[in-house]
Amino acid sequence: MAPAQQQEVPGTGKKVVEQSRISPAPGSDVPETLPLTFFDYVFLPFHPVQRVFFYDLPCSLSDFLRSHLPHLKLSLSLALRDFRPLAGSLRLGSSGGKPEIRCSGSDAVAFTVAESGDDFHDVSGNHARDCARFYPLVPPLPPGTEGGPVLALQVTLFPNAGVALGITVSHAIADGSTSAHFLKTWAGICRLGTGGMAPCHVAAAPPSYDRSVVRDPKGLERTFLRDLKLMQVDRRLDALDLHGRNDVVLATFVLSWEQLKKMGERLSSRTGMECSPYTVASGLIWSCLVKARGGSGGKTEYFGFVTGCRARLDPPLPATYFGNCLGICRVEAEGRDLEGEDGAYIASMAIWKVIRGLEGGGAFRGAEDWIRDIHSLASTGILTVAGSPKLGLYQVDFGWGRPRKIEVISIERTSAMSIAEWGKDGRGFEIGLALPRELMRGFSALLADRLKLFRSS
Known part of the structure; x- marks a missing residue:
């Protein structure tokens, strides 16, 4: 044309x-x-x-x-x-x-x-x-x-x-x-x-x-x-959608490999659990966001993520399989626990327990409830995850070199946090959030304070 x-x-x-x-x-x-x-x-x-x-x-x-x-x-x-x-x-x-x-x-x-x-x-x-x-x-x-x-x-x-x-x-x-x-x-x-x-x-x-x-x-x-078919008129997913508000901002938070390592070491020394960097980063963001929102009011807080199932099926699917092949995972913790000084540890431990439970067919435990759970939890303020550091999107080079930055714009529609490898060295993580401006200010300050605590160990 x-x-x-x-x-x-x-x-x-x-x-x-x-x-x-x-x-x-x-x-x-x-x-x-x-x-x-x-x-x-x-x-x-x-x-x-x-x-x-x-x-x-x-x-x-x-x-x-x-x-x-x-x-x-x-x-x-x-x-x-x-x-x-x-x-x-x-x-x-x-x-x-x-x-x-x-x-x-x-x-x-x-x-x-x-x-x-x-x-x-x-x-x-x-x-x-x-x-x-x-x-x-x-x-x-x-x-x-x-x-x-x-x-x-x-x-x-x-x-x-x-x-x-x-x-x-x-x-x-x-x-x-x-x-x-x-x-x-x-x-x-x-x-x-x-x-x-x-x-x-x-x-x-x-x-x-x-x-x-x-x-x-x-x-x-x-x-x-x-x-x-039953959910066609269900509007609960709308609770996650911030599109159209004039006060919503998008920001990226970088967690270096050194920071992730120190967080993991401190968590291990206190709990005896060896958590992955993904778990530590997710727990930190989840706990800070709960506190930045003004606390949970005593309610249960939820975190959701997906797990790749290509290698979990029997027989496994090829890595090049075209389509979706993801399992839905839900984590819950008491909001009061996440708000405290140990909130990041508690959140990380809760996420890690769910990840460990995926082995041996656990990825499909409760799978028949996935669609209903997604709708029912939308109105609870659940934090979900978009993307993965394993995707290697900073390798997408058209001949102009690696991307200087990648943004997941659609997290504004799902109230999710995006996660990718850090474009600078491929080892740390980039975390993206779309939040109302005042909430973003509060979250940023809390995250900075908690990172200081981790660095002080």
Whole structure:
């Protein structure tokens, strides 16, 4: 599609330079219809996952359009050849059928090119920034019937500073592992060169679409379809959604490997438990947030996270399996305990006990309640986790180097904390939170104080 004339989006500092649709390159052997599994059903009620990757790239708009954009488009087309369902449409089975992804010869992914007048280095920092500043950087999923498109992409140039890649993907068709697999494949082709029409697995192994490997001895598909139907008018998930408020800010908190190690050593010396860095970091954030909110009022507090199940199934699924394969985990603790000086330890121990219980088939204990639990706990102020340091998203290099920063914008819609490897060294963690401004101030002060206590040991 030919480039459109630049269109300024009022009130955003964004100019749309081009809107096009990128089709998968020919030669795909991906099935035309791909059914969802019970793992996918869990995420059907959720908003799409939205991330922004910021890259240093000091060039003009004309240089970007001439030297970089053609490679992005061609490599995307080649990557979509093996990841064709991402260019397809989600059908929710309104006529009585089951949800599925359908592929056709007209499939394509909406691809927007834009220019921003915002301050690249400021918006890609760690400090608290208005969430509204990120809206112009992530594209909406185009409207469709019965579910519609599942992926939209946007590249935004900040002239002579950098570029932002915005990704919006339906969580019902891809978990973090699948999204990371696609992005690394696309970036690898772009970085290494396409070699004409070389196969996309020049960058990574192709995805696996074999749904027969997902066994369902508990009949979870039937249970989840029933629960989804019952929850169609349930509005409790709205309690997690902060979108539309003008006081919500997004901030990133870095926990270095040295800090995580010291926290773990102090926790071990006091409790005798050897917790993972993920557990220690999550417990610290959870306890600080409970206290920053003014205390629990004596109620039970909840923390939720997902665990990868590809290796937990019997037989295990390939690491390249396309779709969702996550288990839902719930942790609870007394709010008064989390508010105290030992709150981070207590929270970490509670999380670690649940993680240890995942072994030996424990990941599916109570699985029949996953969808109902998600809705029932939404109104309790539960803190959940988006992302994982294991995804390695800072390895997504299109030839511009590693990202300077990655933001998960959609945590504003789920009141989750995002977690990723620290982009600086890959060993520490980056924690993202979207909170009302005053709550963010209180949380930041509490976290700084508790980190001082850990460093003093």
